[in-house]
Amino acid sequence: MKLVSYLKDETDQLAALVDGKLYDMEHLHPDLPGTMAMFLHYWEDVFPVAKHGAEMVREGRIAASKGIDPATVQLLAPVPFPSSCRDGYAFRQHVAAARRNRKVDMIPEFDQYPIFYMTNHHAVYGPGPVRCMPDHFEKLDFELEAAIVVCKQGRNIKAEDADQYIGGLMIMNDLSARRLQMEEMLLNLGPAKGKDFATTIGPWLVTLDELESLEVPAKEGHVGKNWNLKMTCSVNGKQVSEGNLGDMDWTFAELVERASYGVDLHPGDIIGSGTVGTGCFLELNGTGKLNDPAYPEQWLQPNDDVVMEIDGLGTLENKMVPEETNWSILKLKKMDAAS
Numbered sequence: 001m002k003l004v005s006y007l008k009d010e011t012d013q014l015a016a017l018v019d020g021k022l023y024d025m026e027h028l029h030p031d032l033p034g035t036m037a038m039f040l041h042y043w044e045d046v047f048p049v050a051k052h053g054a055e056m057v058r059e060g061r062i063a064a065s066k067g068i069d070p071a072t073v074q075l076l077a078p079v080p081f082p083s084s085c086r087d088g089y090a091f092r093q094h095v096a097a098a099r100r101n102r103k104v105d106m107i108p109e110f111d112q113y114p115i116f117y118m119t120n121h122h123a124v125y126g127p128g129p130v131r132c133m134p135d136h137f138e139k140l141d142f143e144l145e146a147a148i149v150v151c152k153q154g155r156n157i158k159a160e161d162a163d164q165y166i167g168g169l170m171i172m173n174d175l176s177a178r179r180l181q182m183e184e185m186l187l188n189l190g191p192a193k194g195k196d197f198a199t200t201i202g203p204w205l206v207t208l209d210e211l212e213s214l215e216v217p218a219k220e221g222h223v224g225k226n227w228n229l230k231m232t233c234s235v236n237g238k239q240v241s242e243g244n245l246g247d248m249d250w251t252f253a254e255l256v257e258r259a260s261y262g263v264d265l266h267p268g269d270i271i272g273s274g275t276v277g278t279g280c281f282l283e284l285n286g287t288g289k290l291n292d293p294a295y296p297e298q299w300l301q302p303n304d305d306v307v308m309e310i311d312g313l314g315t316l317e318n319k320m321v322p323e324e325t326n327w328s329i330l331k332l333k334k335m336d337a338a339s
Contacts, residue, residue: 001047001054002204002314003168005036005126007074012081014039016050017204018057021067028053028062036079036205040167040267043151047207077126078170078205079149083268085121085199086259087145087174088114090250091243093277101286114250114258116271119174120196124270129321130175130198132302135330138179140300140320144233144241144279144308147172147201148252150269157260159223162253165265168205169227171308171316172272175199178282178299179330193329201270203314211312216246224253229311231276236305240284240298243276245310 002017008024014036015022025032025039029049033039039046056062089095089110096106132140151167174195181194208225216228226246233241255271278284281298288295300306302322309315 001051001207001210003036003039003050003078003207004070004204005076005078005080006070007076012036012076015068016054016057017070018054018067019064020070021064022070022073023054023057023062023067025050027066028056037081037268040079040149040151043167043267047151051207051209075127075203077124077201078203079124079201079268079270080126081268082121082124082149082270083266085119085124085270085272086116086255087119087172087199087272088116088250088255088274090114090248090255090274091276091279092249093243093247094275094279094283097277097283097287101283101290111249114254116255116259116274117191117195119199121270123196123198125198125200125318126202127200127317129319130200131321131323132197133323133328134326135180135328136177136197137300137302137320137322138177138330141176141178141281142233142235142241142279142300142306142308143174143176143275144231144243145172145174145273145275146170146229146231146245146310146313147270147272148256149205150256150265150271151267153264153266155260155264156262157256157265159251159253159257162256163208163225165256166208166225166252167267168207169211169313170201170205171203171310171313173200173306173308173316173318174272174275176280176282183330199272200316200318202316206313214312218251219249222249222251222254224251226251227312229313231279231310232308233279234307234309235300241276241278241280243279245273245276247277248273
């Protein structure tokens, strides 16, 4: 099932996408919650009811006239108000390429345990415009990823059990202001301002039952579900990236295990996969320069359209819109005392 949040009467409304139309939860069953937050909170009780309601739509037992064309409403992030947002580092290809491009060895710890960072869960957006400050356009980058949402509370969850805590998959764009990110991380802390301004997810949450036919085994030595899903990113109509979710080395189940160690995970927590191989300009530029020192760097520019597509998960489109200001925190840097 595909679960969609959209703007209705100035608030978020949860619907199911069935045969190309949106059906509010109340049309599938009068007792279903109308927001994603409540739906996730009562997931084990309400998901079967909603799934049955979607089947009734397909069978014609719920009037098609109740459906809404998604093109006529403003889609929100499928999880409009996540309780937290973590982003993983699960694709070995991306990590190895990025380190090779910096002419440093692959870090052996990558194969020992999965890692993640916490980002700003109040800056998670859906399809549509993304507002960027001038400093964000100093090497603004996309990152092609998928993400999960946690659908029940848990703590110290073992990877073998973790898939039952996953409500579904969605596309994620972990937008990155590389100039800010690189300056901060010279101090061995972060990423912070290079990441906290925007992460986009959408266009809908696809529940795992709908992806069963696309499951593939986890990599050798790993535990949990994985999926054969082609991933692409285009900028202004030109494809710049292609990968596959099945190339994840660390699974979402293993990320859940790591994230929940000594910590309660809650319904509404989002966990991203990290960037797929070739899935950002930072990696692509580095590879290009390694092969040709004259390779022209690419970065996202004001009003660029970024379109991400993942098989089975839909298409997420965002425009990078500049804020009308000249305000810059880069200009606040203190000068070297010796100068």
